[in-house]
Structure formats: C-alpha cells, structure tokens
Amino acid sequence: MEGRSPPTLPFPKGLDPFSLFQISLENFFDLKFRLWKEHGLDPEWVEGIPYYEYQIWIDKLNLAIDVDNQEVLADSGKSTVFSFRK
Numbered sequence: 001m002e003g004r005s006p007p008t009l010p011f012p013k014g015l016d017p018f019s020l021f022q023i024s025l026e027n028f029f030d031l032k033f034r035l036w037k038e039h040g041l042d043p044e045w046v047e048g049i050p051y052y053e054y055q056i057w058i059d060k061l062n063l064a065i066d067v068d069n070q071e072v073l074a075d076s077g078k079s080t081v082f083s084f085r086k
Contacts, residue, residue, distance in 0.1 A: 031058060 035041045035057060046054070 031061075034061065 032043055032046050035046050036043050038061075046057075049057075
C-alpha cells in the first residue's frame with residue numbers, strides 16, 4: 001500500500017488555515033463579559049464550549065442586537081443610513 005497523497009485544500013498557497021479561526025483576546029473577553037452580564041452564562045462554561053458553539057452564540061447575540069437597534073430606530077423615527085452588515 002502506497003502512502004496517501006497530500007490533501008488538496010481550497011486555501012491559497014502559503015496561507016495558514018488556522019489563522020482563519022483566531023479571535024483577538026480583547027474581543028474574546030468583551031464577548032465573554034457580555035455573555036455573562038446579559039445572559040448569565042458562567043465564564044468558565046464559555047471558555048469550555050467548542051468554537052462552533054461559541055460562534056453560534058455570537059451570531060445569535062449579534063442578531064438580537066440588530067433587532068433591538070431596529071426597534072429603537074423605529075421608535076425614534078430614524079432610519080439606518082449605513083451598516084457594515086451584509
């Protein structure tokens with residue numbers, strides 16, 4: 001049996017795929033604090049969850065913030081002029 005051929009990846013040559021899954025420590029602690037403060041989640045639990053679950057929590061938190069912001073805008077009679085969201 002011959003050795004396996006190296007897997008082909010859709011990443012450009014020279015790119016470290018692990019760099020795609022990094023988050024700055026400042027952002028991590030800001031988000032961990034919000035999950036504790038606003039949702040009552042234990043910070044140790046947040047550190048122990050897999051990355052994909054953490055990302056789901058962050059996506060849901062961002063969605064909730066967007067909904068709250070839209071409600072505030074609607075109540076104030078203003079409209080969104082610009083957003084970084086797609």
